[in-house]
Amino acid sequence: MKPSLSLTRRHFLGTAAAFGGAAVAPSLLPGQAHAAGSLTVGFIYVGPKDDFGYNQAHAEGAAAVKAMDGVTVIEEENVPETNDVQNTMQSMINFDGAALLFPTSFGYYNPHILELAPKFPDVRFEHCGGLWGADDPKNAGSYFGYIGMGQYLNGIAAGHATKSKKIGFVAAKPIPQVLNNINSFLLGARAVDPSITCQVIFTGEWSLAVKEAEATNALADQGCDVITCHVDGPKVVAETAAARGAYICGYHADQSPLAPEMYLTGAEWNWAGVYTDMVTKFMAGEPIDNFVRGGLADGFIKMSPLGPAVSDAARNQFEATKAEIMKGGFAAIKGPLKDNKGNMIAAEGEAFVESDVALESMGYLVEGVIGSTS
Amino acid sequence: MTDIGLWGVPLAILGGAIRVSTPFLFVSLGECLTERSGRINLGLEGTLVFGAMTGYAVAYQSGSPWLGVLAAALAGAVFGLFHGWICKFRGVNDIAIGIAMMLLGMGLAFYFGKPFIQPVAPDLPAIPLGWWSDIPQVQAALQVNALFIVGGLLALALHWMFRATRIGLTIRVVGDSTDAARAIGLNPDTVRLLATAAGGALAGIGGAYLSLYYPGSWNEGISSGQGLMAVALVIFARWNPINCFWAALLFGGAGALGPALQSVGVSSGYYLFFAAPYVLTLALLILTSSPDKALHGAPGELSITK
Numbered sequence: 168m169k170p171s172l173s174l175t176r177r178h179f180l181g182t183a184a185a186f187g188g189a190a191v192a193p194s195l196l197p198g199q200a201h202a203a204g205s206l207t208v209g210f211i212y213v214g215p216k217d218d219f220g221y222n223q224a225h226a227e228g229a230a231a232v233k234a235m236d237g238v239t240v241i242e243e244e245n246v247p248e249t250n251d252v253q254n255t256m257q258s259m260i261n262f263d264g265a266a267l268l269f270p271t272s273f274g275y276y277n278p279h280i281l282e283l284a285p286k287f288p289d290v291r292f293e294h295c296g297g298l299w300g301a302d303d304p305k306n307a308g309s310y311f312g313y314i315g316m317g318q319y320l321n322g323i324a325a326g327h328a329t330k331s332k333k334i335g336f337v338a339a340k341p342i343p344q345v346l347n348n349i350n351s352f353l354l355g356a357r358a359v360d361p362s363i364t365c366q367v368i369f370t371g372e373w374s375l376a377v378k379e380a381e382a383t384n385a386l387a388d389q390g391c392d393v394i395t396c397h398v399d400g401p402k403v404v405a406e407t408a409a410a411r412g413a414y415i416c417g418y419h420a421d422q423s424p425l426a427p428e429m430y431l432t433g434a435e436w437n438w439a440g441v442y443t444d445m446v447t448k449f450m451a452g453e454p455i456d457n458f459v460r461g462g463l464a465d466g467f468i469k470m471s472p473l474g475p476a477v478s479d480a481a482r483n484q485f486e487a488t489k490a491e492i493m494k495g496g497f498a499a500i501k502g503p504l505k506d507n508k509g510n511m512i513a514a515e516g517e518a519f520v521e522s523d524v525a526l527e528s529m530g531y532l533v534e535g536v537i538g539s540t541s
Numbered sequence: 542m543t544d545i546g547l548w549g550v551p552l553a554i555l556g557g558a559i560r561v562s563t564p565f566l567f568v569s570l571g572e573c574l575t576e577r578s579g580r581i582n583l584g585l586e587g588t589l590v591f592g593a594m595t596g597y598a599v600a601y602q603s604g605s606p607w608l609g610v611l612a613a614a615l616a617g618a619v620f621g622l623f624h625g626w627i628c629k630f631r632g633v634n635d636i637a638i639g640i641a642m643m644l645l646g647m648g649l650a651f652y653f654g655k656p657f658i659q660p661v662a663p664d665l666p667a668i669p670l671g672w673w674s675d676i677p678q679v680q681a682a683l684q685v686n687a688l689f690i691v692g693g694l695l696a697l698a699l700h701w702m703f704r705a706t707r708i709g710l711t712i713r714v715v716g717d718s719t720d721a722a723r724a725i726g727l728n729p730d731t732v733r734l735l736a737t738a739a740g741g742a743l744a745g746i747g748g749a750y751l752s753l754y755y756p757g758s759w760n761e762g763i764s765s766g767q768g769l770m771a772v773a774l775v776i777f778a779r780w781n782p783i784n785c786f787w788a789a790l791l792f793g794g795a796g797a798l799g800p801a802l803q804s805v806g807v808s809s810g811y812y813l814f815f816a817a818p819y820v821l822t823l824a825l826l827i828l829t830s831s832p833d834k835a836l837h838g839a840p841g842e843l844s845i846t847k
Contacts, residue, residue, distance in 0.1 A: 217659040368803045380756035385804035388549045388678045403756045539808035
């Protein structure tokens with residue numbers, strides 16, 4: 168409830184400013200401050216920025232931007248994917264003078280950024296995860312990383328660690344990025360042993376602690392002995408899995424401090440480099456691509472250090488595959504491959520490399536994944 | 542690990558009932574006590590969240606989870622006292638104050654809880670009641686937290702208190718008729734103040750269970766409305782503490798249904814299974830309702846029944 172209270176205050180201030188200063192001094196509003204050689208950058212998070220997960224990964228990137236000269240960083244946490252985010256963006260632009268915004272949550276893009284971008288042509292909106300299209304505003308952009316490759320590497324560590332040949336995935340919602348992660352996790356494990364299956368449980372929400380714990384317990388009950396997840400804050404999943412004696416592959420950020428003995432490795436975001444790059448370009452007045460993507464080789468993602476439970480065989484295959492991915496053009500989804508309903512998704516010789524845009528509208532779970540997208 | 546297949550579903554429901562029900566149980570017992578004295582405290586969701594934060598913070602700082610539970614109970618009692626104190630003034634609506642207290646509790650918890658999202662506090666210990674079984678899944682499902690057992694005993698104790706003790710009679714008289722209570726020399730405001738404080742303390746303990754045992758971590762979405770549902774459970778349980786216990790178990794077990802069904806391969810339509818607790822509640826309310834005694838058991842002074 169706190170955000171809406173502060174927004175009311177902002178609304179009040181906004182109205183007051185419109186009454187008091189609209190005619191007199193629009194140029195005195197701090198919105199123009201960035202012209203003077205300093206830049207204000209706004210970061211917006213959907214949850215708390217120390218959640219051991221998605222938001223923490225972005226906040227670590229924001230911290231790197233904060234350390235740059237001439238840059239002021241403003242942040243707001245717990246902003247829902249509703250009109251609230253439009254209010255937050257407007258107040259960052261109008262009152263804090265932000266000229267570059269990073270609204271980081273998936274649901275901020277459509278319709279919220281698409282609605283605001285045309286109204287503030289001088290402000291740059293950089294969105295994580297969205298699919299910027301040629302018809303979208305030119306001052307908006309989307310960036311994302313091929314983190315599915317990280318889940319593929321997680322799968323290799325998991326494939327060596329599992330004894331039951333069953334691995335588990337706690338997923339939030341069946342959107343393409345999540346499905347890609349589930350598929351990649353299983354395919355990585357199947358690169359070790361093709362008889363491995365992956366059980367997926369959808370919780371329906373990005374952050375729902377009790378349901379995530381229940382899902383993890385249900386996976387452990389069914390004998391899954393390596394568990395990973397795609398929810399905003401993997402803390403609960405990691406702690407619950409460790410308590411049930413299952414190994415953990417991390418996601419978003421490094422969760423190894425939560426269960427050092429049971430943590431195999433993890434697929435982490437590495438936003439620091441991406442963000443400082445974008446800010447440097449923006450300050451120099453150079454154009455930023457509207458559609459930015461990168462993988463392990465580009466420093467968009469990284470792997471957590473391998474944990475003590477990882478065997479030598481696992482380590483060798485992990486490092487070899489990682490080197491393969493670093494060369495670029497790696498494909499986890501390659502033919503012949505069926506989905507778990509029996510439909511052909513890649514014919515013999517067909518392959519979807521990590522950078523293939525088709526992967527960003529994925530709507531299937533591959534053969535060997537036990538679960539359903541609806 | 543033994544392959545238990547479809548047995549996973551009833552086992553998950555049993556395990557879920559034991560793991561998830563405790564916060565529902567404590568909040569609904571607290572609310573039951575408050576409502577039997579003739580007052581509604583809708584703010585228990587805020588108390589639950591604040592209790593979760595306080596419990597986690599104190600357990601982390603002190604290293605003792607039980608100290609955390611105590612602190613959560615004290616914090617809950619303070620919230621209850623505040624609610625009870627404001628409500629004694631003339632013309633104050635207890636429902637409106639409750640909603641305000643809910644927002645206040647959550648806001649304060651988010652504000653003070655900021656530094657405790659990341660640290661890991663010690664968990665409350667569990668009692669392994671599944672020692673008789675060789676199956677690890679059964680052992681895991683029967684890891685019972687002491688607070689669950691305390692909650693069950695408390696339900697019995699409250700039931701006995703209402704039925705057979707002087708304190709119970711006092712609370713019932715105040716809840717059923719303010720005038721009658723005054724006539725026999727009771728001070729309804731004091732009784733309600735104490736009942737609301739005790740109810741708040743119980744809700745605080747429920748919150749500590751959330752952050753210190755299951756799911757065992759503090760973050761801002763920890764409760765996801767459990768405190769509000771528990772208040773509704775009291776009506777569902779017809780203001781009877783024993784029924785509160787069963788209602789909480791039912792709710793916890795039904796909540797485990799969605800993940801459990803997905804884990805055995807029944808995966809389509811999971812959003813529907815997630816609605817199971819609410820559908821069950823509705824169905825039971827309809828089945829057990831009757832036109833003659835629709836609000837049977839409701840305290841006479843309760844503002845929703847007056």
